[in-house]
Amino acid sequence: MAPSHACPLCEGDGGQLIVRRPAWRVVRVVGPEAAAFPGFYRVIWNTHVAEFTDLADAEQSQCLRAVAAVERVVREHLRPDKVNLASLGNVVPHLHWHVVARYTHDSHFPAPVWAAAQRPADAQALAALQARLPACDAAIAHLLR
Numbered sequence: 001m002a003p004s005h006a007c008p009l010c011e012g013d014g015g016q017l018i019v020r021r022p023a024w025r026v027v028r029v030v031g032p033e034a035a036a037f038p039g040f041y042r043v044i045w046n047t048h049v050a051e052f053t054d055l056a057d058a059e060q061s062q063c064l065r066a067v068a069a070v071e072r073v074v075r076e077h078l079r080p081d082k083v084n085l086a087s088l089g090n091v092v093p094h095l096h097w098h099v100v101a102r103y104t105h106d107s108h109f110p111a112p113v114w115a116a117a118q119r120p121a122d123a124q125a126l127a128a129l130q131a132r133l134p135a136c137d138a139a140i141a142h143l144l145r
């Protein structure tokens with residue numbers, strides 16, 4: 001299905017590209033939207049579809065296996081207190097899954113990352129997480145190559 005309007009996930013990677021496969025790609029979200037959440041990844045279906053059920057059964061399985069693999073690596077390398085998984089598509093109606101490492105010390109916890117901050121960000125904790133991202137990125141790319 002072609003988008004009826006400009007789609008940022010069709011026009012660009014949607015973040016820092018970690019791995020691209022024929023059907024999907026994994027990116028790490030960068031910039032202001034991820035500043036308080038360094039372990040914020042997306043699994044993006046390459047073809048423009050809006051809903052998970054737009055995929056064939058085998059494609060659904062392939063997509064969820066990629067989401068699970070990203071979660072597994074995030075848990076191993078970033079050691080979050082919780083991993084949030086979400087597929088919303090209200091703002092960008094192109095199928096993508098958010099895989100977000102969450103910590104009890106993060107500025108929004110336990111609320112969703114899109115809610116209002118509940119406390120100031122912990123700069124020291126964020127810096128420590130940032131330092132671990134290259135190894136996490138490399139592990140995701142290696143596992144899903």
